[in-house]
Amino acid sequence: MTITTIPVQGMTCSGCVNSVTKALTAVEGVQKVEVSLEQNQATVTFDESKVTMANLKDAIEDAGYDVA
Numbered sequence: 001m002t003i004t005t006i007p008v009q010g011m012t013c014s015g016c017v018n019s020v021t022k023a024l025t026a027v028e029g030v031q032k033v034e035v036s037l038e039q040n041q042a043t044v045t046f047d048e049s050k051v052t053m054a055n056l057k058d059a060i061e062d063a064g065y066d067v068a
């Protein structure tokens, strides 16, 4: 497993946190997601044989947020 922290822009309430969490969790190969509203970031644990950084970025952007 690989763990990475991604800067996320555009989250303004806990609903946004839920949206980003769901989007990342739905990516096959993602094992654990922790999203911080205060720190504007998502920490993701994933199987590097199934998931790329681009997959995670796309999931965040498709949910309506931006990766800094």
Ligand code: 9UX
Residues within 6 Å of the ligand: 011, 012, 013, 014, 015, 016, 017
């Ligand atoms: Mo909160 Mo985020 O009402 O798009 S869910 S601002």
